[in-house]
Amino acid sequence: KDQRVTHAAITENKRLGELLTYIKERQEQQTKPAVKTNSEKNGYVRRARGPGRRKDFMNDPAVIARRRQALSQQSALEQGQPYPAQFNGE
Numbered sequence: 001k002d003q004r005v006t007h008a009a010i011t012e013n014k015r016l017g018e019l020l021t022y023i024k025e026r027q028e029q030q031t032k033p034a035v036k037t038n039s040e041k042n043g044y045v046r047r048a049r050g051p052g053r054r055k056d057f058m059n060d061p062a063v064i065a066r067r068r069q070a071l072s073q074q075s076a077l078e079q080g081q082p083y084p085a086q087f088n089g090e
Contacts, residue, residue, distance in 0.1 A: 004024075005020050
């Protein structure tokens, strides 16, 4: 730990008063050490929360295209038409 000279130590110690005053002045000139939080010490990085589930997925063009394709396949089956070649595994 970085120890600092306090004003109380200077007034109590009459013999070392001048020396402690000098040390205190030198310490005040130095920059104080940065104190890290526990999170900074162990390298914790806060992750942003994701946007969550979309509420308006029915307006998504990709969803609309898949829905139309599924409905067209369903109506084709109801009318007795066979699957297109891409769905038969050919």
